[in-house]
Amino acid sequence: MKLVNSKFKIQNSKLKNLIYWVVLMTLACNRSPVGFDELDRNLTEPVNFELMPNASACYEKYVRNGISSNLILGKNQEYEARVLLMFPLADSALDSLVSVRLVLKTRRHKNLPFTVHIVQQAWQENGVTWLRNDSLSYWLNPGADYSNTIIGQGSIGTDSTIIMLSYIDSLVHGNGIILLPQDTGFAILYSCETSNDPKIIYKYPKKERTFIASADASIIDTNNLRKERNNLWIGAGYAYHTYLKFAIDTLPDTATITDAQLILYPNKSFFLTDTVEIGVHRLLAPYQEGLTPKFYPNLSAKARITNVDTLIKINLKDLVQFWSMHRDSNFGFVLNGQPEYSDIFRIELKTDASNYPRLKFGYILPPKGKF
């Protein structure tokens, strides 16, 4: 009985200790305003502001998609995407070949028919676009120079696609192949930047030899997509950049930005995937119509968006604070896709007066000195 009592006492004492410390710590951690009245200085209330941009523009450009892990193939009424592939094929023992297969792995399936053609002009993965075959020169025909001869055809399979190729001599001595979509819809294939890289397999009577793609790229263009002068679009694949500038020069020099949100109202969107990301890059020099602006490579802010969003909010607190402290650096910013080489999407922003992009922000002024 004594033992039980002593155990109970020990437990009771531990419980008391626990309650004591919980109460002590709770009181220590609370954020009640005890004593704040004793502050002997006047405090300014936060000031909230809403600014409309004093300059805006939108420009478009072809994107070098070669470094992407995606190969986009397809078309619709607004876009067309073709795929260029280059293989380091051997030109020996071609006579004994039984067959040559092109193997593509599917990332996003669409039962899309396509044809394979031989590219007639050399191209570079990191410079190729719809218009250019590398960073210095242009295709003779926009969308790549290729032979009309079809060396293979098929449809994109659920997991992988295998196409039998012909005209092997031309294939070996050509500048790679191009896949052309033959119907509407978009499929996404794995590029050679992934472990599921495209392959060409030589089949001999007793063995097979595999060649992995040494370069690949999607080249993307728009069809019948007409951007009006006052449109503000953000897009990837074929890039649309929206430029905005807000006159924050009216802020007091010593303001501390407490909150800053860029508010955008999407009107119409085209997405290949469920969500996309857009980023904010601050400009390094004043925006000039017709010239591609230079912007700071690091993102100032970004936001993930779904295709059902009716309102986009991007936190620009740090950027506005930066401009508040470096007034002569406020050249505005551009909104673009993140990344813009890996996907096709387009967000068209509302531009009527009540839904125009705006910057909502608040600031406080610093305290006075103690004496």
Add this chain to the structure above:
Amino acid sequence: MLLRYLLFICLAFSLLLSQSFFSMRGLGEEVINTDATMTALGSAVVLSYQNPSLPIEKEKTVFQAGIIGSGVLGNQFKYHRFITDARPNYLKGIFVLPFDFSFGIGLTEKYNQNFNVYSDTINHPGYQRQIVGYGGIYCAGISLAKSFYKHFAIGFEYGRYFGNFQELWFFQALPSFTITTDTVTTNYRGDNLKFGFGASIKNFNLGILYEKNLPIYIDNRVLSHGVLIDSAMGLKLELPPRIGLGLSFSPLPKFAIILDYFHRQSKNIKINQNRSPIFQNSNKYSIGFIYNLDDKHPIRFGYRYYDWYFVDHTNKLINEQAITLGSGIPIPKFGSLEFALELINRKGSTLTENICRLNLTLHYEEVWKIRKRRWGY
């Protein structure tokens, strides 16, 4: 059990930070205590080593080091908040010189400016400010004292004020808790002179202390995002003198009564020749009792009433009452560990603080013995 609790509290305090909610005003909380011995006697300042003439008999080298830890429960309207603090506050060394002289050095905390407050979110919804202050004003002093006939002593101390104070202003936009900060820094420098007198006749001890403050110069800076946006340098703070009187009497061999008082005409505090209405005259009254169980185990207790040197935000003079108690634990061949516990009730108009403060002083004491040469060994 009590000691265990106290040690736990002291440990908890050292992990957290903050002090009086009133410390935001003026120069902050005036630290009137030094060593735990005199703190336990109701903060008997004039009969402590703050009086440069003491001890009267210049026979012992004395060294003291003190820390304080406190927990403050603030109550205002329906709100409560508990803040804590632990810090060293005191160092003192007294060295015996020939011809009944002594030389002292010391470092004391004069004003404490630690605080941590949050703004109201009901009348100002959507955001909350937090202001955290830390720092204070310290005084490093050197003193010289002379004893006469082992019953009287006079002493003089020169002190150099120095200090740094920082206020961190946090702004939190609710509920996203976006935090921004501004900083207000204040540096202090100045000089201080102290004159002390002590007398010990039979069962009576008397102490008189006069503290003359030379101007304190203040440099004030406001930094926003690390950039200096405002400054006021070399502000001149004139702090009026403090006058104190202490008396102790032993009616019985093991028992003594200590009375202590000081006054400062704080209304006359001027900053750049201007008086501020927040400053009021400051008075402290205390009474303490010692009962010696034996030579090594004294029991001390006391009471003090103290009017602060400034008013609160409604112009009510802040005052505090404290019950103090303490004792000492002898440390063989060294000295003792003195401790004092203060239970303080501090009041403004709407804000009340209940404080539990523990003072610990490590007291080293040595008797200098003159070795007499003996022939034969």
